[in-house]
Amino acid sequence: DGGITQSPKYLFRKEGQNVTLSCEQNLNHDAMYWYRQDPGQGLRLIYYSQIVNDFQKGDIAEGYSVSREKKESFPLTVTSAQKNPTAFYLCASTNRQGNEQFFGPGTRLTVL
Amino acid sequence: SQKIEQNSEALNIQEGKTATLTCNYTNYSPAYLQWYRQDPGRGPVFLLLIRENEKEKRKERLKVTFDTTLKQSLFHITASQPADSATYLCAPRELNDYKLSFGAGTTVTVRA
Secondary structure (H helix, E strand, O other): OOOOEEEEEEEEEEEOOOEEEEEEEOOOOOOOEEEEEEOOOOOOEEEEOOOOOOOOOOOOOOEEEEEOOOOOOOOEEEEEOOOOOEEEEEEEEEOOOOOEEEEOEEEEEOOO | OOEEEOOOOOOOOOOOOEEEEEEEEEEOOOEEEEEEOOOOOOOEEEEEEEEEEOOOOEEOOOOEEEEEEEEEEEEOOOOOOOOEEEEEEEEOOOOOOOOOOOOOOOOEEEOO
């Protein structure tokens, strides 16, 4: 089955620790994205990548970092510099035409 | 700066009626506008895309219009059903730009 996987579904971390969220896709899509969603709010774009070894900041990149070493993978690191990291994180991908985004199931991060 | 605004109020409608959702954008010149559905705790799912040269697009009970002069898209759910209850998100996209930001969404509840 083609799709996007995110792991884990739930993640708990202590304040001050960096944490890396995984996102893998087997859709052969060029572009990948990370969004953050807070309760009752819309999606906010953190980072996106059009091709391997290249990525751009979205609307709320501060306190986050990404890498894109492989086409299938786009991990997101939430650093200790992110002041309010508790949120629902969604990864997405799209093909070269960009006509439709496919989303993963999300990771709910709670920082204690 | 770019802004995407959707109906701020949730929509509560009776089964069988038509729900109309609004998406307004500023500082965008979108070549496409996409609509997604999101259920609680899940990633959004793509519904429809409308291009700048299309006035209207239909898919089953869904209808989308796009007015580039008003900088607005309307999303209609006709003959609504309780299963249509969800949050609906719009996302304008400019040509050759992979960046995709979303509106905050409008939550629709259809009463039986």
